[in-house]
Amino acid sequence: MRGLWPFVLAELRLNLRNPAAVFWSLAFPTLWVSLFGALFSEPMPGFGYEGLNYANFLLPAGISIVILASAFIGMPIALTTYRETGVLKRLRVTPLKTSTLVLGFTLSQFLFIALGIVVLFLVSKIFFGVQVLGSWPALLGMIIFGMFTFLALGGAIGSVVGSWRAAAVITQIIFIPMMFLSDMFMPISIFPEWLQPICQALPLTPLNVILRDIVYGVPIDNLWQLAILGGWLVVGAVVTIVFFRWE
């Protein structure tokens, strides 16, 4: 594990120097929750959860966006860029072990995501008084589970495609429709019946649903959805391991 923490800190620092990463992971989710939180300051009628305002309604979706912006969009771009420009190859002729490299990359992503979520939560707490009614450990666990799943899926895309441009395009083509189909802004029940099973099978759906249940403090009766998330984690990890290339 020699070199792990210097690598984690270097990568974290580099993420903070990357304007796109800073905007999408640190600024955008907070701005988005703040903007709509301010526009709809009254508790929403028919929203169903007494005492929770609109910002609070958006908070779990904001957390999902932080996770996806880093793990699913930012990470594959960084990975493919490192491969294309030969950074990975250069690291490979040092004694840095592959396991240390992977762990370091993951930990730096985790810290960056954690930072994004802390910023989101603090701003929403201070200006909109948002609350987490469910269990904090469950929230943290779910964030980590979601992060690993989307890191694995991002890693899979980054390993299969050749260039960072392709990685950027593919992840965004998947991300944008997935956002609408995954119970983030609108319930799945509004979609045609044939589409609903597909919505349920998306990796983002369980993350959104369970994060929301934890934040709203409603009993989680859909643990089976964790299996969907776990399934995607396995698929992503296997594809990454099989297709990963150093150069």
Added chain:
Amino acid sequence: MKSAIVCEHVVKKYGSLTAVNDVSFSVEEGEIFGLVGPNGAGKTTLIEMIEGLRTPDGGSIKALGFDPGKQGDELREKIGVLLQTTSIQPDIKVKEALKLFASFYKHTVGDTEELLHTLSLEDKANSRFKKLSGGLKQRTAIALALVNDPTILFLDELTTGLDPQARRNMWDFVDKVRKEGKTVFLTTHYMEEAEKLCDRVAIMDYGQIIALDTPRGLIEQLGAESKIIFSIADSEMEAAGFESIKSVSRAEKSADGFTLFTKDENAALQGLVRLADKQGFRLTSIRTESPNLDDIFLTLTGREMRE
């Protein structure tokens, strides 16, 4: 002397292409060893197999006694590598990169400031890698290769793409490394560079080593000839008239004078002066050209070594 690198019958194939074809040689400790050849000769494939980046399809490699494929971790502690194109994280600062890379090794040079100084990078310590010029990037890459005080330094295409000044700086640098007693394994497609820097040179073409010796030895062994180039005044002479000079193998007339080919510059010059005396002509603008490795490549392959 002990061998730092030993390659025996090394083969690497890519599909139907044999990139490295049954190559055997060894590099002694403390030696500056050059691998020279045109682009696509297999130099990079070979050097990357020794570094452990690629696995040979046949033969065996030992570097510092380690098998690069199986004992890569041990080997990588002790080697410094300049890849053909080195890239590190674009937004990392030079100083940060040195600290980061130093953290990967058990044994390091200790003082990275000193390393910045050696490569005249002090002014750039806080510059981001992506903002550096080609020459500065190359110097940073070398600083990274030296961070573990390596026993063997691999330099793949040390000066390709650099301007003449930056090239000269690199040559000075290799001289410095030589004095520290490190083993250097370099590849280049500039014959001039190999001749100037290397103790021994292996010439590679189509995946095979076609000659290996000291630069001087190669030139002598292959009997490449020196040239004596001059013009004359006050006389009409034909080229054949000079072929009577002892040790001159051949004479050619060109637009502004003559060229004599010889393996013994000294004897031929003396003979030429005596002939001028006897025949009563005056020699003007005389100069000699010793054979260089470019001529060797031409002699060996019948081709000019150009990109």
